[in-house]
Amino acid sequence: MAQTATTGKAAGSTRLDRRKARTRQALIDAAVGLIAEGRGERASIQEITDAADIGFGSFYNHFESKDELFRTASEEVLERWGRMIDRACADLGDPAEVFATSFRISGRLGWTHPDLARFITGAGLDLLDIPRGLAPRALRDIKLGQEAGRFTIPNAEVALSTVAGALLGLLRVHQQQPEQIDETAVDQLAEAILRMFGIPAREAKRVAARELPDIAAW
């Protein structure tokens, strides 16, 4: 009874559980950092445990292989990203606006969430193979837009890959020359993508200019 008193962590967990969870999280954080540095799977397990500041052997208490760690780490980060997008789009009905809002928020990650942005550029198009975060949401929204007759672009998968290329380019250029990418640049690109999807130019401008929820508060 008293032992299940909350301690600010998950209820029902022992101190041992929490210590284990911390070690596991340290490994995940280290993996995320390595992907962001662009060294991804090329790092050795030794480098990973050094970065996480844990003993080498502890790695195998949590993951069977580097692959499993990197997959887990990617899914966790992208899941956070996905929930952020869901929150921002909760009240929107029009698929075109959902899509545009998701993209405009993602394009701002360079300054709102630099670590996440660096992870995304580090992962590259592999993002599309991870069933979390942008890919499943954007694909769903593109298909909804097609069904609603707002998007005339024929192939949703190809459209998704195009959007990923656009976002990665945006984040990459921002990392290299931050002054070139501001909110206007992100919104103009969102507008351009809407045109590509088949939304008339005038309407695309309107949809991409709607006010966004306050990102800073997240």
Next chain:
Amino acid sequence: MAQTATTGKAAGSTRLDRRKARTRQALIDAAVGLIAEGRGERASIQEITDAADIGFGSFYNHFESKDELFRTASEEVLERWGRMIDRACADLGDPAEVFATSFRISGRLGWTHPDLARFITGAGLDLLDIPRGLAPRALRDIKLGQEAGRFTIPNAEVALSTVAGALLGLLRVHQQQPEQIDETAVDQLAEAILRMFGIPAREAKRVAARELPDIAAW
């Protein structure tokens, strides 16, 4: 005198030179195949020399490291691609049409040049960091289009990354579901990208529908 008689190979080269060149080419072909399989730099030198059917030690007669081999192999393949594009666009003046033609030819690689297409999807967005092939040409054409006032899209680098995402999506879907991507699908995507770049919809349709040179002959 008689010794420089041509033998169908480069003049002035000895038989030793030609044997060396064959070995080197076998290594490059093996590297291209490994990239196409998506195993790129993860293959060991032993696997590379096995695939090339040459002795392990010969590797170091030609390249100092795997990195150097893969860089050389990528540049060689992309250079061939680039020259193919140059040939097709030689007589075109309008930057928008040069761009559209380059893209429409590249989108057809899935059936005109399947090996090259598989290499491209295997390399992914790393294509943008190799100063050969699509990237420098597309960047040049986008900038020309901007200067000519035909493209209103603001950032050429971001636009380039978007186009790369589109092409990679196209080739990837074609590999997985060939029936989904035919010439019409490629041309529709080219048209959509022109709209994204700021070309009016009607004009985009016109530019993306011009007759292409006969690709089969290449």
Next chain:
DNA sequence: ATTATCTATAGATCTATAGATAATGC
């Protein structure tokens, strides 16, 4: 005689595990 290729191997990693140590549970 010269040059490239091949085979064999030393030495440097890197992974996976065993066994000792430390922390927590009860």
Next chain:
DNA sequence: ATTATCTATAGATCTATAGATAATGC
């Protein structure tokens, strides 16, 4: 007593090189 962490290391790779073999030049 139980569980997770740590250190140390065996065994499996993998790279780079040395030295032997084969092909070509002259």
